[in-house]
Amino acid sequence: xxxxxxxxxxxxxxxxxxxxxxxxxxxxxxxxxxxxxxxxxxxxxxxxxxxxxxxxxxxxxxxxxxxxxxxxxxxxxxxxxxxxxxxxxxxxxxxxxxxx
Numbered sequence: 001x002x003x004x005x006x007x008x009x010x011x012x013x014x015x016x017x018x019x020x021x022x023x024x025x026x027x028x029x030x031x032x033x034x035x036x037x038x039x040x041x042x043x044x045x046x047x048x049x050x051x052x053x054x055x056x057x058x059x060x061x062x063x064x065x066x067x068x069x070x071x072x073x074x075x076x077x078x079x080x081x082x083x084x085x086x087x088x089x090x091x092x093x094x095x096x097x098x099x100x
Contacts, residue, residue, distance in 0.1 A: 028090050032083040039076040046072040 046069040055062040 024090060032086065035079055036083060039079040042072045043076050
């Protein structure tokens with residue numbers, strides 16, 4: 001009976017760990033989707049500003065919008081890299097927990 005209780009206790013721990021892992025994956029997916037959507041929107045906004053007719057009329061405005069567009073594209077690229085690394089890290093951690 002002691003062995004059965006120990007087994008049940010370990011099984012319960014494993015079930016909790018599996019539930020937490022599933023929640024982590026779900027939360028990670030939501031977070032990365034939101035992060036990527038935000039950076040894509042920022043790139044779109046900066047591109048729209050760059051195509052504004054004021055850019056043709058005002059060199060300083062054009063330079064500012066070009067700098068903003070470049071920064072938003074770099075941020076988007078950084079976010080994409082971050083999402084990949086974050087996803088790989090979570091997969092590595094959770095596969096280690098589950099012994100996969």
